[in-house]
Amino acid sequence: MKSNLYKIQLKEKDSISDVATDLGIDVKVLIDFHNSNSQPHEWIRKDLTIAPWVKELIIPDTAENLRKIKNLRESKDVVQLVQTEVKARYKIVQKIDMQISGSSMIDSETEIIWNHSKTKKENVFYSDIKQESHQIKYIKSIYRQFAEYMQKLNKPLEHLILELFDEGKVKALSNQNEVKEIWSSLKKELKPEMGNTPEEKNMIEGGDKDFSNTLPLINNNVLYKLFFNDLFYQYSELDIFVDLEQQEYISQIFAAEKVMLSKKRKVKKEGDLVRIKLYYESDPKKNGRLKEIYNTKLKDFLQEDYSYSLTWSIEYLFEIRQGKMLSCHSKIKEQASSKYCHLTEHTIELI
Helix, strand or coil, rough: CCCEEEEECCCCCCCCCHHHHHHHHCHHHHHHHHHHHCCHHHCCCCCCCCCCCCCEEEECCHHHHHHHHHHHHHCCEEEEECCCCEEEEEEEEEEEEEEECCCCEEEEEEEEEEEEEEEEECEEEEEEEEEEEEEEEEEHHHHHHHHHHHHHCCCCCCCCEEECCCCCEEECCHHHHHHHHHHHHHHHHHHHCCCCHHHHHHHHHHHHHHHCCCCCHHHHHHHHHCCCCCCCCCCCCCCCCEEEEEEEEECCCCCCCEEEEEEEEEEEECCCEEEEEEEEEEHHHCCCCHHHHHHHHHHHHCCCCCCCCEEEEEEEEEECCCEEEEEEEEEEEEEECCCCCEEEEEEEECC
């Protein structure tokens, strides 16, 4: 048993349920944590009794901190959302539509199932993501073969172990070597199918870069940004939109150009749940380069003046006590003009 664990003294008449209620944690969490950090003769039994010689329980944090979090959670004026250990399955639906001059050029729907396990080791949270399935539900027939080929190229991302910041964002990729090895094996597997075209060479070179240093790829991907957003804070300004720092977004229209977005957040407490809304909008004063690109490359083709805009709305629903995401809905609309726009929509649901 580790010597640096937090403990609470058991009073003579205390039940396991009484201790859990006092600390504001689930009985199961208390049992699992105590039993996993103690000897078998000290374990809490299935009937919630414990041996008479056990005078203290091992707990996830100091009793003072746990009671403080409990009081904040029960407050109507404050939301304390903290990371916890979580095991869950999520269904993700991704829809993409690109329209040019009224015609839908890319129209697709993909369904992904993730098994997600978040654990804490030495005060650091790690997320283990395993892709259970990835199905292209719909795509224009002319793009299906290409989409299925690209899906195969993303095999190295089917299992990721991610180190997280306290607020929830991804800090590091812990199984980078595994990702790189899977990519090396995949290249050998695909070699007989590939030709020697510039496009194929670019895909291989891109894979070599992305799967030898995968963190930038993860941090720039919308799905991972949604799933691992910085949301674990103490919120005291509820039911109003609060202005936050500007954020960069990688344009889907202008060949990976960076777009500066203003950002607002609204938090609403609904009993044991919290609803977090985020709203982003392009800043016309800080995206002048996009107009230059449009006038040079797109204006003559579209026969229309530049009128860029980008809006991004996200809504999360979390269970406060468990720190578990129940759902997320995201919608991004980016347009260079009324004749050229790109739509991306994600729905993430606990299953």
